Amino acid sequence: AQSVSQHNHHVILSEAASLELGCNYSYGGTVNLFWYVQYPGQHLQLLLKYFSGDPLVKGIKGFEAEFIKSKFSFNLRKPSVQWSDTAEYFCAWGYGQNFVFGPGTRLSVLP
Amino acid sequence: NAGVTQTPKFRVLKTGQSMTLLCAQDMNHEYMYWYRQDPGMGLRLIHYSVGEGTTAKGEVPDGYNVSRLKKQNFLLGLESAAPSQTSVYFCASSYSTASYEQYFGPGTRLTVT
Numbered sequence: 733a734q735s736v737s738q739h740n741h742h743v744i745l746s747e748a749a750s751l752e753l754g755c756n757y758s759y760g761g762t763v764n765l766f767w768y769v770q771y772p773g774q775h776l777q778l779l780l781k782y783f784s785g786d787p788l789v790k791g792i793k794g795f796e797a798e799f800i801k802s803k804f805s806f807n808l809r810k811p812s813v814q815w816s817d818t819a820e821y822f823c824a825w826g827y828g829q830n831f832v833f834g835p836g837t838r839l840s841v842l843p
Numbered sequence: 844n845a846g847v848t849q850t851p852k853f854r855v856l857k858t859g860q861s862m863t864l865l866c867a868q869d870m871n872h873e874y875m876y877w878y879r880q881d882p883g884m885g886l887r888l889i890h891y892s893v894g895e896g897t898t899a900k901g902e903v904p905d906g907y908n909v910s911r912l913k914k915q916n917f918l919l920g921l922e923s924a925a926p927s928q929t930s931v932y933f934c935a936s937s938y939s940t941a942s943y944e945q946y947f948g949p950g951t952r953l954t955v956t
Contacts, residue, residue, distance in 0.1 A: 835885040
């Protein structure tokens with residue numbers, strides 16, 4: 733079965749630290765890749781998406797992600813996190829009519 | 844636009860009881876999805892629909908049924924609830940195939956005792 737893995741279960745950072753969250757998907761076919769964020773008590777919102785073209789994708793709130801085809805990876809980055817970035821982050825992969833979500837990475841940003 | 848709405852927001856059931864969760868979207872989306880979210884397991888797809896009158900099984904369909912009688916509504920039913928179905932349920936919709944962004948509802952927190 734197709735799957736998405738995320739490298740870290742829980743990441744703790746201080747404000748202004750840089751962030752990188754890892755994501756790998758299992759199959760090298762058509763790639764439609766997404767990062768979603770879930771703030772405490774809220775529903776999932778789209779941060780950014782990649783379908784084709786420039787492998788470096790910019791999203792909302794200063795987030796970006798890089799697609800590396802040879803590594804089946806789509807890592808999320810932010811140069812300087814804020815306390816308000818505390819949330820759970822999900823990588824997702826769409827193929828055909830299906831969506832597969834990773835298990836999520838909880839980010840805690842300490843003020 | 845309300846986007847994607849879900850009712851109810853919270854529910855407590857006893858084992859063996861049945862219930863229906865309602866999802867409605869006002870974006871004229873073709874695709875609709877039901878997920879469950881459990882700690883450490885992310886979102887798992889229960890069932891999905893690619894259009895009015897069609898449904899398909901996802902990753903974890905056992906114990907659930909769905910119906911899509913109207914394009915804007917997607918119902919998730921539990922015929923005989925079990926404690927293993929305690930979870931947060933999210934509905935989502937998208938314009939077309941999985942290459943399109945999904946829009947999520949606020950979730951329903953279900954506890955089965």
